[in-house]
Amino acid sequence: MxxxxxxxxxxLQAITCSGLVKEYKTQKAVRALDNISxxxxxxxxxxxxxxxxxxxxxxxxxxxxxxxxxxxxAEVRGHDxxxxxxxxxxxxxxxxxxxxxSAYFRLTVKENLLYFAHAxxxxxxxxxxxxxxxxxxxxxxxxxxxxxxxxxxGGEKQLVIVMRAIIHDxxxxxxxxxxxxxxxxxxxxxxxxxxxxxxxxxxxICLTTHNMKEAEEFxxxxxxxNHGRLRFIGTPDEFRKQVTIKEIVEVGxxxxxxxxxxxxxxxxxxxxxxxxxxxRLYCDDSFRVLNEVLAVLNSSGIKVPIRIIEPSLEDAxxxxxxxxxxxxxx
Amino acid sequence: MAVWRxxxxxxxxxxxxxxxxxxxxxxxxxxxxxxxxxxxxLLGETVGSTNYVTFFILGVSFQxxxxxxxxxxxxIFQGELSTGQIxxxxxxxxxxxxxxxxxxxASAVQxxxxxxxxxxxxxxxxxxxxxxxxxxxxxxxxxxxxxxLAQLGAIFASLTxxxxxxxxxFGFFNFAFQMLTGMFIPVQLLPLPLxxxxxxxxxxxxxxxxxxxxxxxxxxxxxxxxxLILFIQLGILSIIAxxxxxxxxxxxxxxxxxxx
Numbered sequence: 355m356x357x358x359x360x361x362x363x364x365x366l367q368a369i370t371c372s373g374l375v376k377e378y379k380t381q382k383a384v385r386a387l388d389n390i391s392x393x394x395x396x397x398x399x400x401x402x403x404x405x406x407x408x409x410x411x412x413x414x415x416x417x418x419x420x421x422x423x424x425x426x427x428a429e430v431r432g433h434d435x436x437x438x439x440x441x442x443x444x445x446x447x448x449x450x451x452x453x454x455x456s457a458y459f460r461l462t463v464k465e466n467l468l469y470f471a472h473a474x475x476x477x478x479x480x481x482x483x484x485x486x487x488x489x490x491x492x493x494x495x496x497x498x499x500x501x502x503x504x505x506x507x508g509g510e511k512q513l514v515i516v517m518r519a520i521i522h523d524x525x526x527x528x529x530x531x532x533x534x535x536x537x538x539x540x541x542x543x544x545x546x547x548x549x550x551x552x553x554x555x556x557x558x559i560c561l562t563t564h565n566m567k568e569a570e571e572f573x574x575x576x577x578x579x580n581h582g583r584l585r586f587i588g589t590p591d592e593f594r595k596q597v598t599i600k601e602i603v604e605v606g607x608x609x610x611x612x613x614x615x616x617x618x619x620x621x622x623x624x625x626x627x628x629x630x631x632x633x634r635l636y637c638d639d640s641f642r643v644l645n646e647v648l649a650v651l652n653s654s655g656i657k658v659p660i661r662i663i664e665p666s667l668e669d670a671x672x673x674x675x676x677x678x679x680x681x682x683x684x
Numbered sequence: 685m686a687v688w689r690x691x692x693x694x695x696x697x698x699x700x701x702x703x704x705x706x707x708x709x710x711x712x713x714x715x716x717x718x719x720x721x722x723x724x725x726l727l728g729e730t731v732g733s734t735n736y737v738t739f740f741i742l743g744v745s746f747q748x749x750x751x752x753x754x755x756x757x758x759x760i761f762q763g764e765l766s767t768g769q770i771x772x773x774x775x776x777x778x779x780x781x782x783x784x785x786x787x788x789x790a791s792a793v794q795x796x797x798x799x800x801x802x803x804x805x806x807x808x809x810x811x812x813x814x815x816x817x818x819x820x821x822x823x824x825x826x827x828x829x830x831x832x833l834a835q836l837g838a839i840f841a842s843l844t845x846x847x848x849x850x851x852x853x854f855g856f857f858n859f860a861f862q863m864l865t866g867m868f869i870p871v872q873l874l875p876l877p878l879x880x881x882x883x884x885x886x887x888x889x890x891x892x893x894x895x896x897x898x899x900x901x902x903x904x905x906x907x908x909x910x911x912l913i914l915f916i917q918l919g920i921l922s923i924i925a926x927x928x929x930x931x932x933x934x935x936x937x938x939x940x941x942x943x944x
Contacts, residue, residue, distance in 0.1 A: 420937065443775060474778065
């Protein structure tokens with residue numbers, strides 16, 4: 355009896371990863387994950403960020419029991435994702451990236467959801483119908499329930515896949531780029547719905563995203579992964595602050611000549627340069643380097659707008675990716 | 685350039701390519717076997733009936749269930765692999781083996797629509813030898829045979845995940861099944877090595893029993909033995925199928941499901 359009380363009173367983490375390594379055996383072994391360890395608490399919305407091919411989807415697939423780690427182990431609500439896969443599957447939901455075609459084209463949305471909920475998730479038909487009605491009305495999808503899946507737009511299909519992932523009321527839900535192909539308004543609507551659904555049902559969400567706004571608004575904590583390694587874990591604010599200790603001087607052109615960029619990098623206090631629609635110089639004190647940046651640009655005959663800006667989450671993302679590239683080259 | 689593209693695609697899936705070549709050779713040999721069937725007096729002596737129209741009709745009606753049992757699961761996996769739905773399916777908490785078998789059963793029920801018209805035409809032509817008990821026993825043998833075939837279907841589904849492009853492998857086995865199991869040519873008329881292979885396939889005795897009970901043909905061996913063999917085949921194939929599905933799942937978890 356004492357033992358049971360101990361187990362019940364122990365706070366279970368929703369997700370625990372410990373030393374996860376995943377290698378794919380192609381002609382040359384590819385290490386997709388390299389010693390990943392972290393924990394996600396109950397009810398948390400946890401975001402996985404990283405560039406394409408960083409290992410985010412592999413990590414989610416290991417947690418959703420679709421892949422087996424090469425080393426280390428992962429647990430969902432105390433159940434080992436490899437050895438107790440069916441226990442994990444019972445309490446988790448999953449929405450993958452292939453949303454456009456991953457349901458039955460000739461069935462309506464309602465028929466699809468009913469089939470998946472009842473046949474594959476064992477939700478009683480009556481309860482499944484009630485859940486379909488309540489979820490669809492909350493995200494404003496009720497009028498599309500009788501449409502054939504094939505007749506939906508890309509974003510609507512994505513919504514159906516998200517609905518499918520939560521139809522059985524899972525304790526932990528894995529969403530691989532849930533807002534992919536959603537317009538900004540629908541994406542926000544889905545985020546708001548998922549957030550309130552998660553709060554109401556005490557559901558933990560683990561999602562991958564490239565959408566920094568989503569990470570910022572939606573996630574309690576984020577992990578940044580690059581080349582299969584965990585580079586950062588913390589709140590979105592803390593992530594930004596990793597770069598906030600640096601300041602940014604933005605030069606309003608997408609690219610400068612290599613020679614000019616080298617000169618800019620040689621300025622004392624400039625530690626990094628990233629490229630996007632504009633060039634960003636990361637430095638410790640932007641006011642101190644501003645004059646020198648102007649001098650370099652003037653001496654090269656370049657007249658472009660320059661400003662000092664506050665780093666965003668996207669800057670933090672770009673900063674980490676660039677830093678990894680530099681470290682790799684060194 | 686188009687030839688180069690097609691050749692590259694063809695040779696990219698080596699097992700499929702090999703079976704594509706083998707099938708064309710097999711088709712030629714298979715056609716030779718028909719020469720036995722068109723000797724009606726020999727057919728009469730061997731199977732106890734010269735009603736070869738009904739013999740063919742009942743054989744072909746069996747084909748609609750046979751293809752469902754053998755290829756449904758494989759087709760589902762191929763479809764789910766190419767649409768990405770397989771990730772969701774595999775994230776759900778149920779036995780993969782039963783998922784395969786239940787899908788085959790669902791398709792078999794659907795396929796009954798196509799089986800019965802041909803089956804009843806066959807029965808109508810055999811009205812002289814027909815009894816209710818005969819129909820029931822004939823259908824029971826068919827169902828048992830389809831259940832055993834479904835196990836082979838699960839094994840072929842595993843092949844789908846292993847070899848990705850398997851249409852030619854399907855074609856090879858489909859033709860072999862048609863020629864060796866007595867669908868068109870009585871098994872007793874085949875050369876001995878082919879008879880042995882034919883009798884190891886669960887379709888052979890299912891079809892033989894169906895014809896025995898509805899057309900009053902001579903059975904290949906004592907019907908009690910044929911029933912027994914059908915049950916044994918079902919048992920052995922179920923074990924192999926479960927192992928194959930287990931292997932499939934292990935492999936998929938190791939290397940991921942997006943093979944195609």
